[in-house]
Amino acid sequence: MTFPAANRIANLKPSDIRLMTRECERIGGINLGQGLGDLPAPALVRDGAIKAIQDGLNTYTASEGVPPLRQAIAAKLKRDNGLEVDADTQIVISGGTTGAFAATLTALLNPGDGILLMEPYYGYHLNTILLNGLEPQFLTLAPPTFALDEAALRAALKPNTRAIVVCTPSNPSGKLFSAAELAIIERVAEQHNLLVISDEIYEYITYDGVPHISPASVGNLAKRTVSIMGFSKTFSITGWRLGYAVAEPALAQAINLVNDLLYVCAPSPLQYGAAAGLQAPPDYFQQLRAQYQRKRDIICAGLHAAGLTPLVPQGAYYVLADIGHFGYPTAKAAALAILEQTGVASIPGSSFYQSAAGEGLIRFCFAKDDATLHEAVKRLSNFHP
Ligand code: PLP
Secondary structure, eight states: OOOOOOHHHHTSOOOHHHHHHHHHHHHTOEEOSSOOOOSOOOHHHHHHHHHHHHTTOOSOOOTTOOHHHHHHHHHHHHHHHOOOOOTTTSEEEESHHHHHHHHHHHHHOOTTOEEEEEESOOHHHHHHHHHTTOEEEEEEOOTTTTOOOHHHHHHHOOTTEEEEEEESSOTTTOOOOOHHHHHHHHHHHHHHTOEEEEEOTTTTOBOTTOOOOOGGGSTTGGGGEEEEEESTTTTTOGGGOOEEEEOOHHHHHHHHHHHHHHHSSSOHHHHHHHHHHTTOOHHHHHHHHHHHHHHHHHHHHHHHHTTOEEEOOSBSSEEEEEOGGGOOSSHHHHHHHHHHHHSEEOEEGGGGOSSGGGGGEEEEEOOSOHHHHHHHHHHHTTOOO
């Protein structure tokens, strides 16, 4: 008899991302499923990390991260997010944005607490919630705008709800929460004393001039918000495992206690690389936006031409496509059929939904070089359901 895994593992929602990647590799297809973000990392960031290694900065750091990185982040939060924070007491560098999210849940919520997740959601959010013994509670945002409605938000709350997750720009919908929607969240969070956990990893990847607004910059939200940000997407360094949480000092201190237990510290030389990256001139961020907007437009035009109706994203580097009219029984069946026929992998919408609303959707990731995107679009144009 093999030793059984813990019950908390059995409760996790299995991911179709691995299945689609495996199937894609089996047939040698183009993987627009998983969001690897495999573009080149900027020289500034690479050179900063290499210099740190050569300078011997290879030992443990303080669990909250090295001062130059925390100071660079504080300056960036002021410049780009409208947030005034103290670099010494309010910033915790962690093992990726996902690490900061996990440390936040463990540090600030108790098993059995309810936490509201808006669907479509990012799968890691749900599974980290489940791993922590929290009760996920769902609010479905409906395409094509995924607008937040105040009455629906209030109706989704339960007596044990203690927190709400906001992901802006959102993976997978690309939705950016507007000032009016964040004001709704502020009103409801104030009234019900909720913690707001805001994942802003795609903050610099926004389109058509739609602004990214940090929830903590709205009204009185700063005192009850943990802003979670990172470098994986901004600098295309998903494998470096660097992210951070920003919160009021007492919250940051609790998060850092857990962060220390989970990671000891984030990788030392890579922290210096990220600090160097934050010195990039403003046109780096403009070019990043322009580059992804071009990719978004290539894939959306191609999906449209292939009859896979794109729900054009405002941010992040994913696009949901409506495939409901093809009549497949599930999104997984549709994604597998498209992969089989065209050699292009996507992710079934059911991976991002608890409700059946995801069965008519699939998600493509367009963080790929332009040639790969053009080839994928060409192949998709041959799709016949
Ligand atoms: N948060 C969201 C919403 C994501 O989509 C991703 C990656 O796909 C992450 C976090 C992962 O961030 P990190 O690499 O910093 O852990």
